[in-house]
Amino acid sequence: MLEKLLNLLREEGIKSVRELSEKLEITPNLVLFMLEDLENRGFIRKINFRSNSPCTKCPLSDLCQGNKDQRVWVFIK
């Protein structure tokens, strides 16, 4: 199942959790759970628009849009 998910992630482009859950025929919660697992194993990385990296140094970070609860990952290997 993890390998199936990884194969889907290897395809280029953006995917939503819902889309992945439909393709794998599992619940969105299970997809999220597997994504966290893949994150811990270093296959994907969570993009943090808020608390670290680019945004902290930006003078406009206070004004910037962005839902704090929303998660975006990028595939790294």
Place this chain on the structure above:
Amino acid sequence: MGKKVKDSITIALAGQPNVGKSTVFNMLTGLRQHVGNWPGKTVERAIGKFTHNGKTIELVDLPGTYSLTSNSEEERIARDFIIREKPDVIIAILNATALERNLYLVTELLNFPTPIVLGINMVDVSEHSGIHIEAHVLEAALGMPVIPLVATKNQGLHELMDAALLLAQNPTTFKPNRPTMQSEHQTVLTKMMSILAGNIPHLYPKEWVAIKLLEGDAEITAMIQNKSPKIWKRIEPLLMQHEDAYLDIAGGRYKWIGRMMRASVTQPKAGVITLTDRIDRVATHPTWGVILLFGALGLVFWLTYSLANPFMNWLDTLLIGPLSEFMRSILSATRAWFSGLIVDGILGGAGTVITFLPILVIFFAIIAILEDVGYMARAAYVMDRFMHRMGLHGKSFLPLFLGFGCSVPAIMGSRIIEERRARILTILLAPLVPCTARMAVITFLTPAFFDRGAILITWGLVVVNLVILVLAGVAINKFAFKGAHMAFIMELPLYHLPNLKTIGLFVWRNILSFLRKAGSIILIMSAIVWLFSYLPNQNMEKSLLASLGRWLEPAGKLMGLNDWRYIVALLNSFIAKENTIATLGILFSTNHEGLTLAARLAGTLTPASAMAFLVIQMTFIPCMATLAVIKQEMGEWKWVALSVGLYLLISFIAGISTYWIMNLVTV
């Protein structure tokens, strides 16, 4: 603990944190519990003794853990207890509202031979949110007893103990359905088990040790390496050959969880989730989603125009106008240059920019509402897929999307791109995404130049910018990324009603930052522009600024800009985009008192020239703040120079072609 007495039964209570395990433990043991620490550890250990159906039961509360790796002390304690003390039964408590996650611990417990009973707690809460668990179906699918519980109300606990007792007395009836792995890994596992047989401490189940070795468990690996180096020599090559086995093992567990969930759990069919589903069927559709997005964009402009314009005129005629008159009258005793600086310079320039306020308030409010209900995340998702089909790279799109707010965060956001060449190109393209300042200027100017179709023209200007962006993006993908694969995963939150406070706060912060800008850089530039339009001989037409503008007029003429004032206004937008309006406010002030700036500008340019001016405004050199960030991010001035050169070229070409095309199609 220690050795089992014949009619005392040891039961281990396992579960992840937040499943209500302590409630179950307290309900079952009451006051007959002993609380201390696990030997040599700081983790609390609770043991309770009680009788059930005439049997003495010793219940051991294991630490709450998500899995049974060797990564935390709690997990090591839990698994060591199961290995060394060999409880008769494990009762695993699961939270009905988080079954997927909780079942993972069960998949790990299944690696031991110990029989397991599942207690599904908080079934009342899950039923309430529409999650229905068919306990009998789940029991059949798992091959182990499943008891629904509401521990806080002492519901199901008696049945749970009945099932545990029955299983403890008939352990051979425990035939669970275990997660599977691919046949090649199953073969390796069997091979490893035969190597391990008789060579590891007898307490350790062979299969569990073999699985942990395949998973790369640090503690078990060290145990074999140190205690049985000869065995390790035989096992190591097998592990090297099957480095990916750990993925397959975990994958098998997820597959098993997915199967169990499909078999026995019905998810909510009503309420927020289906509403989100229904909206998303359109909002994230590959075609309809894009159409909806452009529709939403059009709606934003339409609302901004129709709501903001009356307020803007009102601000201009009822506030800035009378204020100018008032200041002129009280400053009449001062020197002409001073009254001119205050009234024509600062009020005419920075004051005019203040009339933007309604545009910004409404624009930010609409954007905040769209963000707060959850639409912006969909917009990014739909746009990214659309761009992707166009050949634009996803990784450069995400930062570019930030550019709708301001180019500064867009350029900073490009840090997520590791590849330098791709990052440079993304940074260079970021100013093509129209920022709020550019949008406000365009929103102000378009209705001044065009009576009808202003909304359509603004919309068209944005689309043209985006088309240029897509074309440039295709080039980026071709030359910089060379087909490198890049994937994103996005969580789309549920739609919900907007929160007034969140929206208010967002609008307020943005307005505050705008006012700060108007009160500093725009105010100073207004004073400077006025000064240069006044010097050396108090005649604007013969001023230093006019000479500069006229000197550039030959270039302006190619784009239909015969009026030096427009050229100066464009140049000044380099400091901050709003300065275009401030400059026009100053330079078009004379002899037209009582008219709004929009009215004063009307008719000063032919439609062809006006259109060219708007296009140039949209593609002109990025503002100073943006260039400063480019310097900060790239470290070298040559990239700043390149950016200035690039946008000078783009705006020049776009301006000339717009002018000539407009002249061809209009009469």
